[in-house]
Amino acid sequence: MLNAAIAIKRVSVLADVAVQGRFGADKGAPGVTLSVRHPMSIVTVIARKDKTEALGQALSAAYGISLPAVGESTGKNGLALHWCGADQYFAVAEDKGEGELYRDLKARLEGLASSSEQSHGRVIIRVFGPKARALLAKGTPVDLHPSAFGPGKSAMTQMAHIGVHLVQTDAGTFELSVFRGFAENFWEWLTEQAEEYGYQVL
Numbered sequence: 001m002l003n004a005a006i007a008i009k010r011v012s013v014l015a016d017v018a019v020q021g022r023f024g025a026d027k028g029a030p031g032v033t034l035s036v037r038h039p040m041s042i043v044t045v046i047a048r049k050d051k052t053e054a055l056g057q058a059l060s061a062a063y064g065i066s067l068p069a070v071g072e073s074t075g076k077n078g079l080a081l082h083w084c085g086a087d088q089y090f091a092v093a094e095d096k097g098e099g100e101l102y103r104d105l106k107a108r109l110e111g112l113a114s115s116s117e118q119s120h121g122r123v124i125i126r127v128f129g130p131k132a133r134a135l136l137a138k139g140t141p142v143d144l145h146p147s148a149f150g151p152g153k154s155a156m157t158q159m160a161h162i163g164v165h166l167v168q169t170d171a172g173t174f175e176l177s178v179f180r181g182f183a184e185n186f187w188e189w190l191t192e193q194a195e196e197y198g199y200q201v202l
Contacts (some may be wrong), residue, residue: 033129039119125186135193
């Protein structure tokens with residue numbers, strides 16, 4: 001009998017939909033660039049009652065990262081923390097291996113927070129380019145003017161009737177996190193709205 005190692009590879013739910021190429025208006029440089037960040041480690045961290053301050057201290061000691069204020073994001077050494085509700089945060093990092101970030105957070109934050117693995121349940125789409133802000137403004141009531149929503153800002157919102165976690169990571173780049181089950185519908189809406197600007201998928 002042959003002994004063969006079984007390799008399991010994570011595949012994005014958008015693998016067959018987010019096809020690389022240039023689409024929409026074809027005059028000049030594309031106004032928007034889209035890419036799917038995959039694979040990613042995503043963990044929801046919810047502070048327990050009266051433990052928010054202690055949680056912040058534990059995160060600082062363990063990762064050198066501060067707890068973000070309402071509507072903010074923080075990050076250091078490849079780990080980002082995004083506010084996503086009252087005493088609730090998304091911890092996001094490049095894929096660290098199956099469940100590794102979750103297990104590490106759970107162990108380090110024991111008694112201070114409840115952690116929930118979301119890596120298979122959410123999809124992160126990166127949007128950047130000169131028309132990125134205009135594109136996203138089509139779908140959200142969040143004020144995306146640079147004076148109101150700039151780098152390091154974080155918001156829970158809706159686009160196309162789909163719940164979206166929105167983060168601006170730098171001056172021209174946004175990241176949108178949606179539940180896996182809505183990812184294809186959201187991608188369809190996003191690309192349709194981007195056609196007038198011309199867009200490319202990486």
